[in-house]
Amino acid sequence: MTGLPVESPTVAAESLEARRRPLTRGRALRASVPYALILPVAAAIGAILGYPLYNLVKLSFERYGLFELIQHRGHWIGLHNYGSVLHDHVFWATVLRTVVFTAVNVGLTIVLGTLIALLLVRVSTWVRILLTSGLVLVWSMPAVVAVQLWYWMTNFQNGVVNYVLGLGQHDWYASPTSQLGMVTTLIVWAAIPFVVVTVYAGLAQVPAELVEAAEIDGARPFRIFRDVTFPILKPILLILTSLSIIWDFGVFTQPYLLIGDAHVNSSNFLMGIYLFKEAYRTSDFGRGAAISVLMIGMVAVLSVFYVRKMLKLGDSE
Amino acid sequence: MKGRIIARRFGLIAVLAAALAIAASAGASVSAPDRAAATTVTVWLQTDAQADNWAPIVAAANAQFQQTHPGVTVDVQYQTWGTHLQKFDATLAGGSSPDVIEMGNTEMTKYMAAGAFQDLSSDRASFPNASTWLKGLAASGTYNGHLFGVPYYAGSRVVTYRTDLFKQAGIKVPATLAEFTSDAKTLATKFGSKKGFSPVYIAGTDWYIAMSFVYDYGGSIAKTSGGKWVGNLTSAKSLAGLAAYKAFFDAASRASKTTDETRPNPYDVYAQGLAASMIGPAWFTCCVGKKYTTSTGQFVMPSHTPGQVMPGFLGGSDLAVPIGADKALAVDWIKAYTSTQAEKALEAIGNIPNTTSLFNPTKVNEKAASRSWFVPTSKNWVNVENENILRNMLAQILTGKLTIKQAAIAASDTISSILNAK
């Protein structure tokens, strides 16, 4: 996650040399070593996900409802599903809502996580241990448990959050914005520990001498962060941001369970839930598949910037 | 250089080929269900049947079944309402569905239309009490004149109330809706100072209750006309029903206008002492809290017409046999589980049995079932529920966001288009 690769000149020279030599049995065998190493992973993933992926793409071009599912056979309708989805204003509204939702979630998670990591550096050891243990507890809660718990704490009748904030019987789930706000709070809360632990580890790479030198020079904390700390944290933050985007864009369990099946509708759809409702509730699996494919495309687009940067960091120097 | 490249290419191709070969062979065909020698009958019942007082009924039916089928084991797997359809879809796709499945009566139509079940019409006469089956329930298991689901049990909606609070307020069980409304106002005056107290706790968007008002006034959700569905919430009678609901809600319930009947559960509110009564299924008495068990009673929700019962939503379950199952064994098991003996036991624990021959006129929930209504029997009805059309309409009406007429028009149009969709 941290120290990224150093392809030393000696290895590069060696491989160049190797290319000039003839193909011997030993050479071919050695060249096939990497393939042998990735074969188990490729085979495991291919065996399980190969057909579902193929099926997903195939279904997106078919009319495939409950009837077709039972018959085990769909009807080819070309791009009709895609056309229907792309012309559906609910789809576009959901995309926009999900993009905003993702931006808010990822932003809050990364910023708060980094701030807490920076805090960890400045506190006494006993506070650090206490806080880290607490974050571990939070990290280990299963999502389904966290949802039940959060709903219980914010429920209309006697939720403790209402009590603490002195709000009487405020309904936190009355409007779509409020509902998604609750979901955001839950997701950010659960995601912070991972970010804190990772960034904190990265902070250990920041050379103390540089920080001290900057402090002696009279630089203010923000300046130090921007010029010394941040450049070193960059690769880590890139990874965390792209992962968060991927996870938050397609999030399903928390919003679905927290808002409740009965309250999920086009005014508060997120892509993950929209897909689920289309595929399973209305049993239009073909349409659901088309939405899935479009979703993958969108996440790829959203994260390509970060992923490319990471790949470059991995290969250069 | 050439050698190395060739080696690399072979390697990559080999890996990709291996992955693809495995993938293709895996998904290519759906294997036939392995029912060569049927020695197990797999039954999916809902977790309701796992309760203390219900489990013995299942056990008795299994025992009776095994007397006539000694080599066969019965494997009952309990499902939750929220996920059982998703699991069922997966098993349908994989060709490994259970032999018997409990379906909610509103869930049946969609699956019957899709051909998920085996036709039981030829066995109809041999099912216990088939001639006196509860009409509403039997209708939910019939499609295009064929029987696909055997009525299992039903439930109606009644009023569960605090006998002590009613006594303190000096009111008796109301006989008409008007009487109930004025009773509610009396209760509000006497106990309304307690924060969050509702004379009659009704969740704002509880469409099961709201539509009862609509049907009581002669209206309906949708009708068929010339082979097409037409939303009917805009008719004069339906509008009158909605207005009556709003009036009753405003007078009687302090619940959130936008929430549904699971958040919170009415019985939780009741158990906190914040409701003098609540409208809901008869089994609500299970969960009224230790404090109020002895001071709780039930009565039938009165109609606005004197002497009549307000039509209640007839909930309930059917038992169906998915395609690919061993029909003979499945049918025999269903016969054992819906026998007169079993239905009697189900009635004893508070359910409405599937046959009118076992009806007990003094029982509140059975009396409530004498007038009932059901959702439009269209395979697309589930989509109307999933889109929460009715709930949204009620929220808009109760919060005053839209007038009753405006909200009804919007909802009605949407319902028509959803029901008529291909």
Place this chain on the structure above:
Amino acid sequence: MRTRRASRAAWNAVGLAVFVVMVFPVYWMVTTAFKTDDEIVGSRPTWLPIHATWDHFREAIAGVDHPFFWNAVENSLVVVGATVAISVVLAFVAAVALAKFRFTGRKLFIVLMIVIQMLPQAGLIIPLYVVLRNYKLTQDRYVLIGVVVTYMTFVLPFCVWTLRGFLLGIPKELEEAAMVDGSSRLGAFVRILLPLVAPGLVATSVFAFITSWNEYIFANVLLQDQSKQTLTVWLSYFSGTARHTDWGALMAASTLTAVPVVVFFLLLQRKIAFNLTAGAVKG
């Protein structure tokens, strides 16, 4: 000196405040599991469960409506244990290939690892079930194997990617120095590489553990026999009924579900915190 101590005290205060806010929900869950029914349902919150009761735990473990608690624990441990063990090994092997060799398709493979994490799981449930059914992994004893294999496919990409990062962080000079010593590549690998990459292995194991332990969507569809279900599916029965949600029992059940993860994590936590920093330090 004084300002240093004062500012440290101030930071400590902030740290404690953050701790309280973050941990409060967990505190609430555990205490609710011990409260009496009246305290739970009451409109004034009870901060300390003075009248603590074990009833809810008893109900959670032995209640009639949600049986097979111990089976669920066993199933979860088996599934998660197998997933973590196999995934980390396979991922490590693949990561070695990605970090130490140049070969055609390397970039493609890495991109694939990233793309797989983008797949919307909801859309894959049914086809995945069909595949497993064709492999005969949906019935009887084999169903847990089906779940393990499913979890592996979602855990592997992240593990491969992370371990690659850790491996790339190890200086080549160390490896070369070991080879000059006369040991074979394999020898160098075992003696030098493995200990250095240990923190990465621990970190990926923890991630694999948490992801598999908390997984619900696939386990729910694949595990239809109640005695084969994992803890997260078992937990869903507490609120899946159309009837009464027993909040006390639900919180107790939730606490029980979270315990093994917390234990596992706390055992390894020291190692991670220390080793993440060690892994980060170059040369």
